[in-house]
Amino acid sequence: MxxxxxxxxxxxxxxxxxxxxxxxxxxxxxxxxxxxxxxxxxxxxxxxxxxxxxxxxxxxxxxxxxxxxxxxxxxxxxxxxxxxxxxxxxxxxxxxxxxxxxxxxxxxxxxxxxxxxxxxxxxxxxxxxxxxxxxxxxxxxxxxxxRKTAAERVASFLMGLIPNRGGHGCNGPDAKADTRHVAIPMTRQEIADYLGLTLETVSRAFSQLKKDGILQAPRHDEIVVTNVCRLCHLTGTL
Amino acid sequence: MxxxxxxxxxxxxxxxxxxxxxxxxxxxxxxxxxxxxxxxxxxxxxxxxxxxxxxxxxxxxxxxxxxxxxxxxxxxxxxxxxxxxxxxxxxxxxxxxxxxxxxxxxxxxxxxxxxxxxxxxxxxxxxxxxxxxxxxxxxxxxxxxxRKTAAERVASFLMGLIPNRGGHGCNGPDAKADTRHVAIPMTRQEIADYLGLTLETVSRAFSQLKKDGILQAPRHDEIVVTNVCRLCHLTGTL
DNA sequence: AGATCGGATTGATCCTGATCAAACCTACGC
DNA sequence: GCGTAGGTTTGATCAGGATCAATCCGATCT
Known part of the structure; x- marks a missing residue:
């Protein structure tokens, strides 16, 4: 090979x-x-x-x-x-x-x-x-x-996927709609292996974020963050 | 400043x-x-x-x-x-x-x-x-x-302190006595913060290693590893 | 020697996230 | 359409490590 x-x-x-x-x-x-x-x-x-x-x-x-x-x-x-x-x-x-x-x-x-x-x-x-x-x-x-909790890890991960954020900073100049579409070309298992968690824990964290109205998931490999600010606060990084 | x-x-x-x-x-x-x-x-x-x-x-x-x-x-x-x-x-x-x-x-x-x-x-x-x-x-x-357990983290940490090991590899050319003195210029809290644990967990891991006869601790900032091979196996890295 | 202080050890209990175990989608193939 | 197969979600239970709480030890100071 x-x-x-x-x-x-x-x-x-x-x-x-x-x-x-x-x-x-x-x-x-x-x-x-x-x-x-x-x-x-x-x-x-x-x-x-x-x-x-x-x-x-x-x-x-x-x-x-x-x-x-x-x-x-x-x-x-x-x-x-x-x-x-x-x-x-x-x-x-x-x-x-x-x-x-x-x-x-x-x-x-x-x-x-x-x-x-x-x-x-x-x-x-x-x-x-x-x-x-x-x-x-x-x-x-x-x-x-x-040092971060499961919820913080998942929030940090998602913030890192939002372009022009570098993962942090809540009110960038482009915070117009406070809504972001993000494609996630990874399985839950891969996200878990990245974040040092299990796939079940990742799945539960996503579900919680949905329930809290912070994001929607039209497909499981794509999400819409409807409240970037709330998500950012959940990262633990401020 | x-x-x-x-x-x-x-x-x-x-x-x-x-x-x-x-x-x-x-x-x-x-x-x-x-x-x-x-x-x-x-x-x-x-x-x-x-x-x-x-x-x-x-x-x-x-x-x-x-x-x-x-x-x-x-x-x-x-x-x-x-x-x-x-x-x-x-x-x-x-x-x-x-x-x-x-x-x-x-x-x-x-x-x-x-x-x-x-x-x-x-x-x-x-x-x-x-x-x-x-x-x-x-x-x-x-x-x-x-991905590592508390015991594996502490073992890996200690292996990393043993010179000429690079943290891994069990039988280097210098494995003569299979005993190593290591100075640890860090508090338990610092070790914990390095390993993503609490100081209590680090302390317990050290105690366990002592009980298992893998190391001795003449002072709390200095240890003697009496069985490098056993310690190495505990790292989880093989 | 005794007092004090910071760090370390040990014990008891709690809780977050892991593990075990079903369902549940969604995409594909026949 | 139905069946299958990955991957996902959800639930129930378990356990590893965190947290809370006493001591304990070893330095340093008086």
Whole structure:
């Protein structure tokens, strides 16, 4: 098996504008690829690289969403990071990938061989900036996993999906309607594995938010947040 | 208050060789400072920078241990990362520090103004490598926080403190005596805040490990692991 | 030595979220 | 249409860790 598999482009037309985005990365990255890039396309739900495999490429996502996960020997899974356009993965200080990467949506990405990366200051500079962001995001996520309640975790997760919010801040300049449509290209199990909960707990939290009139769910992979402010207060982050 | 306070060097002689180290970073970093460095010294338990303050410096630790933490508005704290010699902090994608940094031991460090950092490819290269390691460490910690039991968290924490183990791998080349002395320059509350537990739970886990004959505790800030293999198996990581 | 103070340990009880167990949708295939 | 299969929701019960509450221990000070 090749670690970075080549795949057909999934040409299924997206049903909603926001369908293939995660969080802040609402739009395809503008960044032109640095020299040495190989463009690759993946369908949704492909494994782009596997924990423990030889880490010979780094990948910059141009479009789409990717999740990084790790497994414990007994099968417990933690989804470590959700990545969107502009984000990087495949970096490792060892010879092996430390996480598995799977596409949540169709993905367009640029791959670079590790040697290319190590010899391109320009690429390193780009990657370095992204890593800084991702490190900060991991800091926030550590807070979520270590100290937030189930309800706060789910609220934080949903806030993170609302574009132009960065997950926080209640009254942005675009708070006009106080209503947001969000596509969630993840199963309840995946959300649970991301938030350190069980799928039942996630489901119950969603139900509670519906009952409280904070969101509606026309489909289970799509929600409408009808009260962003209330939701934001539930994150525990203020 | 200046965000990176200057401080007297704490000249208290360390009681044990390993007393001022965290995990892998058992020795002072060999790296010579890059141009533009300002050397700084801190005593134990100083605040080196504060969450929310203007992020005008990045810091590379030459010697000693530092913890990064975040607070929720209601006072819940999560200790995000433990840093040792060679590690970097103060990077942020915003204008503000996203975490508070406090010294756990006396610390010697090199500070760089943000402008210096942004104009030094050499420094960026150094920092970039370190960030890769720290990102991987955060991945492991996310797994710990999201999916491990209390006992596994404490075992993982202790394994991470044993030098030349990197936290994992049971039979390294140096497993001669299968016994390790570890200094823990943290209170139970701090360990709890790092592991996403309460101090009582941490205390109980330590007591259990003592009862099981896996470790001894001559002092509460110092332990002797008498069975590294057993401890390693308890981490859940294999 | 005795008093004091911060941190650690231990015990009893409570509660959040996990686990076990049915239904219940929704999309697909025949 | 009916049947099947994933994934989801909901309910009942359980348990791991949190919380509340005493001690306990070891430093430091007088």
């Amino acid at each position: 090749n670690h970075i598999a080549h795949a057909e482009i999934d040409r299924t037309p997206p049903k909603h504008d926001a369908a293939w985005t995660i969080g802040i990365a609402a739009r395809p990255s503008q960044d032109a690829p640095v020299a040495g890039a190989r463009e690759a396309h993946f369908a949704a739900r492909e494994t782009l690289c596997e924990e423990g495999a030889r880490a010979d490429h780094i990948v910059i996502i141009a479009q789409g969403a990717v999740m990084l996960s790790k497994l414990l020997p007994d099968g417990r899974r933690q989804i470590i990071e959700l990545l969107g356009a502009g984000d990087v993965f495949g970096l490792s200080n060892t010879a092996l990938y430390d996480t598995t990467a799977e596409s949540l949506t169709p993905v367009r990405a640029f791959q670079y061989e590790r040697r290319v990366y190590e010899n391109s200051p320009e690429l390193q500079r780009t990657v370095s900036q992204k890593m800084t962001s991702q490190l900060c995001a991991m800091h926030d996520h550590a807070m979520l996993l270590g | 200046n965000h990176i306070a200057h401080a007297e060097i704490d000249r208290t002689p360390p009681k044990h060789d390993a007393a001022w180290t965290i995990g892998i970073a058992a020795r002072p970093s060999q790296d010579a400072p890059v141009a533009g460095a300002r050397e700084a010294h801190f005593a134990a338990r100083e605040t080196l920078c504060e969450e929310g303050a203007r992020a005008d410096h990045i810091v590379i630790i030459a010697q000693g241990a530092v913890m990064l933490s975040k607070l929720l508005p209601d006072g819940r704290r999560q200790i995000i990362e433990l840093l040792g010699a060679g590690d970097v902090f103060g990077l942020s994608n915003t204008a503000l520090y996203d975490t508070t940094a406090e010294s756990l031991t006396p610390v010697r460090a090199f500070q760089y103004e943000r402008r210096v950092y942004e104009n030094s490819p050499e420094l960026q290269r150094t920092v970039s490598q370190k960030m890769t390691s720290q990102l991987c460490a955060m991945h492991d910690h996310a797994m710990l926080l999201g």
